[in-house]
Amino acid sequence: MIAASFILTACIREEAPNAEADILSCTFQEDVLAYPVNVDLPYDYTLEAYPIYIAVREGVDLTHLAPRFTLTEGASIEPLSGSIQNLSEPVRYTVTSEDGNWQRVYSVQAYVETLRPIPSKYSFETVNSDAGYDVFTDTDSDGSLTWASGNAGFKMSAGSAGRDAYPTSQADGGVEGKCVKLTTCSTGSLGSLVGMPIAAGNIFFGQFNVRDAMSNPLGATQFGVKCNRKPIKLCGYYKYVPGAQMQEGNTMVDGTDEMDIYAIFYENTDQEGNTVMLDGNIANDDFAHPQMVALARIPDHGSREEWTYFELPFDYARYGKSVDEMKLRTGGYNISVVMSSSIGGASFRGAVGSTLYVDELELVFE
Amino acid sequence: MTEAMIKKFFAFFIILSGCSMLAGAQPWTSRILQKAESAGWEFGLKAGFNIGGCSPLPLPREIREIDSFNPTLAIQLSGEATKWLDPGRVWGVTFGIRLDNKNMTTRAMVKNYSMEIIGGDGNRLKGNWSGHVKTDVRNDYLNFPVLASWKPDERWVVQFGPYLSVLLNGNFSGEVYDGYLREGNPTGDKIVFSDGAVAGYDFSRELRRILWGLQAGCEWAAFRHLRLYTNLTWGMNGIFRPEFSTITFSMYPIYLNLGFGYNF
Missing domain, CATH: 2.60.120.890 (BT2081, beta-jelly-roll domain)
Known part of the structure; x- marks a missing residue:
């Protein structure tokens, strides 16, 4: 039985490249965030993308921000992680999996954190x-x-x-x-x-x-x-x-x-x-x-x-x-x-x- | 296979061996056997164990680790009739009827394994699973081999040929645990199964009813009536119906049988 396990283990083939294409985190080199970014929001059917909202402190220029992303191992992102973007409007980022077969589109937007009241x-x-x-x-x-x-x-x-x-x-x-x-x-x-x-x-x-x-x-x-x-x-x-x-x-x-x-x-x-x-x-x-x-x-x-x-x-x-x-x-x-x-x-x-x-x-x- | 079935198999075997003992005592049965033998026929019974598994070939890249593999206690019982074609009894054709269990229990680690769980009410959950999978297979087949037999010397018989299998009783089930599902495809929602969360699956109804395969083996006459035998049965069909697409690769039953035979 143990021998059989060894034989089977010996037959295990090389691992396939990753098929997932996730943004795992979003950070900035400078201290601009009002609070940590949530990269796990559910798909937004209006935006046709996974939304990422970046809350920054007052006084931060939304038009010159360079978000840095960590991705699923082997995945790539376009535009590049760390590139300067105008995030006052939504910017679409596309992540492509290591195996090249799968993509996930994110809509990234920054806003200055001010409190907006909720409805009554x-x-x-x-x-x-x-x-x-x-x-x-x-x-x-x-x-x-x-x-x-x-x-x-x-x-x-x-x-x-x-x-x-x-x-x-x-x-x-x-x-x-x-x-x-x-x-x-x-x-x-x-x-x-x-x-x-x-x-x-x-x-x-x-x-x-x-x-x-x-x-x-x-x-x-x-x-x-x-x-x-x-x-x-x-x-x-x-x-x-x-x-x-x-x-x-x-x-x-x-x-x-x-x-x-x-x-x-x-x-x-x-x-x-x-x-x-x-x-x-x-x-x-x-x-x-x-x-x-x-x-x-x-x-x-x-x-x-x-x-x-x-x-x-x-x-x-x-x-x-x-x-x-x-x-x-x-x-x-x-x-x-x-x-x-x-x-x-x-x-x-x-x-x-x-x-x-x-x-x-x-x-x-x- | 159930315990009741194992008992039935053993009962079947004991009755047949009983018959063989009687064969010597009963003049009319021994006369029939003698007559058959002089016409070039030979009869035998075999009982043994099945060790092996149902495996994709080669192992798909989605399988990253085999955590455990247990062939379980699987038995095989068969009756065979060989018609020797030449007076020297070197070449013959063997017809058989064989009951066997093809069992296994495995635990494996998979990555990005395409799967779909179909509930009894038709609801489906499809996606890509990364994590652990436990699989339990308990299949009982009735097989009909037709083999070429070659007897190079008094003690050895070598056999090779095809067999047809009919599934009598099938179970292919298991569970997934400790991992996550990407719903729909690898970019879908991630659903984590941890802290004891498991999802069961049961594909028993998707098993193929009729299969065929090839077998090769040999037997050695330890004594005049007692044989030791071994053979390898290699399924040529996947164990699932061709329409079944949840498991994206075919799994072939490959088993090695070891046991004893009694020749009349």
Whole structure:
């Protein structure tokens, strides 16, 4: 048997050149960055490229920047890494794999980091469905925000589903116009193969890292965007119908499903100045975290057949912290609104068919 | 193969060897055998082990390391009839019927290995996998060899020829772990499988039902009735149906058999 292994090992042929063509990092020789560059943003169907946004400090000239990239081993990039570019407008970089067969196009743009406020009102009227599922963007006179959801994860298990069969989608019959519909869905045979038989509908401020969806589903939902105003309350309307049969993983259990709506407000750096991004673990940890500042959470997670108004005050008292004005203005706080059709969805506990509708959401700031 | 099947095979063998013992005692069976023998026929039974694997040839470049290989306990049972064509009994034709298990369990490290997982409900996940793959093969075949037999001296027989295989029972399954999938192609979304995340696959339904191959071997008469034998069976078809494209290379069953034979 060992001899056979040796024979087989002896037959192993020379390694093929790499087929991947990734930008692994983006740095600058000079100290121009406001914070580290994220090179792992999801594909942008409008730009037809993987976006890279470079946030630079005030006073940096956007028209003369020389970003330096590290790439998959053996890959090449055009224009060259380290070449001077005008990044005040998007510049398209093409990375070609070592074997020459594959390319990835990135759209690189720099901007001066100034805080742009997030919207106050969210009515779920605008979606982009190029990815095969709905991606919500809300814009009002204050600003613009694109919601994140776990749809990209669901796409892996059910790529052929129509956009309205995804856990997070737009639906008719809102309080006004359309609304967001969150449904706990079965992930079918492929989801079962990886031990993730259901996907709760979810939507939140932040980012969904599909890379971590299999190994660390709670960490894949990154909650938070910068917020330069102090939130007082979260209001809106919802309807909720729990699904018929509760399950925990692949096991059917007794009980009735529950939904969740909450908002967290937290400091985005720790004592040592490291960036802090809260994720799906926060609800499991009962919202206890050294950087938490305030929590607004719906008290009743049960069913509502008709549109029901809710008004959730941010509870600052629980964490006993005051909001620092200076820190607020310089972007030291993050906020995230998080909604899910199954409260235990991140741990694959819920009932297929549980449906939460939400509309006319409003964040009230001080 | 299941334990029940192994038991069945052994039962089959014991009954046949029982028959052979009786052959000496029962005048009518021994008369038939004697008659057949004088017409140039010879009968035998064989039992042995199968050691080998289902392997692409040559190994594709996607395979970077074989972490482990286990041929498992795979057995082979056969009955053979040889018709000697010349009075000196040097050349003959052998017809056989052989049941065998072609098994293996391997763990390998692959890089940029094209794969597609097709769920029972038709959902598909296609992409390029870099990481570890475990493969379990448990196939039972009924084979019909037709061989040229050459007896250069009293103790040795050399055989060569084709065989036809019918898949009775097939399992080709496994899992991928500790690595990442690039969805669709090598530039697609990267999905990391670590911390115990695994995805299973099962291609049992994609196995080819009828295959053929070539075999070559020899046997040595240790005693008057007892033989030692070895032969190499080399599949000429890939083990999967030709329409199956998930695994981009063909895998050929190549097994070495070692065992004992009883000649009447």
